[in-house]
Amino acid sequence: MNRGSINRDEFAKYLEQTLDINRFRDYCPNGLQVEGRASITKLVTGVTASLALLEAAAHEGADAILVHHGYFWRGEDARVVGPKQRRLKLLLGQDISLFAYHLPLDAHPEFGNNVQLARRLGLVPDGRFGENDLGWLGVPADAGLGTVGGLAKDIEERLGRAPLLIGDPAQKLGRIAWCTGAAQGMLGDAIAAGASVYLSGEISEPTVHLAREAGAAYLACGHHATERFGVQALGEHLAQEFGIEHRFIDITNPV
Template identity: 75%
Template sequence: MDQKTIDRDDLAKYLARTLDITRFRDFCPNGLQVEGCRSIKTLVSGVTASVALLEAALEKGADAILVHHGYFWRGEDMRVIGQKHRRLKMLLTHDVNLFAYHLPLDMHPEFGNNAQLARRLGLRAESRFGEDDLGWLGTMSDPALVSVGDLAMQVEKRLGRRPLIIGDPAQRLGQIGWCTGAAQSLLGDAIAAGANVYLSGEISEPTVHLARESGVAYLACGHHATERYGVQALGEHLAATFHINHHFIDIDNPV
């Protein structure tokens, strides 16, 4: 099929509707963060709008970049200096658009990070928990995977990352809670929702004690590792819907 283009503002409107961005109280603006050229033929997606991603996107001839972690976070220095200046200058010099979606991309039932992680690990979602229903709760779809250790091996196999386990690997799986990225603060909500296992990207020092004291096994699987798949799925959807070029570029991050 011949490659086409899409108008920048039409794409922004489509993404706003699809991801329901006005629903969320977020830490950053969701949508078009840096305005570039009007006509988009080539879209590059990635997790974080780092210099490495921008450079790789420019090599692909990107007209627009779609990320989960963009710019202008609440509480950050508003001055355009240092690395912020370098990043913005690259985009503006080359007339490249930057679209960023944080919580809306975590939450989307099809393209969201939680949904895509569940698909890769074989998690069957049954309910939600936490503020804005950010956390997901469910069970393993494969009856052969019965222990925390089994789930950990599944994570390593599917994500290419060995998770940090807090708890007994022999503990049997019951209700599993999960939320990608820096979702360690939702552990208490997961416990209240009935989870006996919780999986996220990051874990913090107090979370270790709460997991141990509650008897809920915790798997920390990596912030980047758990959030690679939503933006990739969304980029593929946009390419199929509007017949534009799409490249997902994975800039490795050990965290």
């Protein structure tokens, strides 16, 4: 059982440097979002800082929570009322720190959502595309998958949910591009980079038409489902690096 501890501010500095957060223009602040106790011995990680995750972390006796989706998004209501008030009240009342990393966690070459999803799905990366190299390109490690339908079935087995497939299931697999979460806007960039299959978390109405007209297959695999793995990998690394306890808590989400 891990019994180490790390100073909160040293922990934040390590993450800032490791994830190179200043390289990104993001939609929210990356790093320490809510300040809790000065020492961290137990870390809980999760995808989104929902009230359910905060309550579970408090029950676990966590000193800090690290998530991909935190707070204070660009354009959100700045008032501390309703759900925001209840979330912040719990964190401040329990003296728990909240750390959040959005685009830096998507892009990281070792702990990022995209590289971790590739490992989970058996994809072999061989290129990057898009702003900040957020998008990834590659091929399946299993050449026997053969078709887009075969890939979709394999993804369902590995992620525990069926992806929404736009396109012909019998289409032969060519180069595959992927970017987790709400990355449907990168479909055009993926096609320009040479991909004939694109995989993300979400899809939007105009994206369907673009995929059809471009002759590309699109697999929407779930925002939450595709972004569970980066924060787990980072949490495990931090536990090993500092000797602290770590637990990933998955608050299920169908989107």
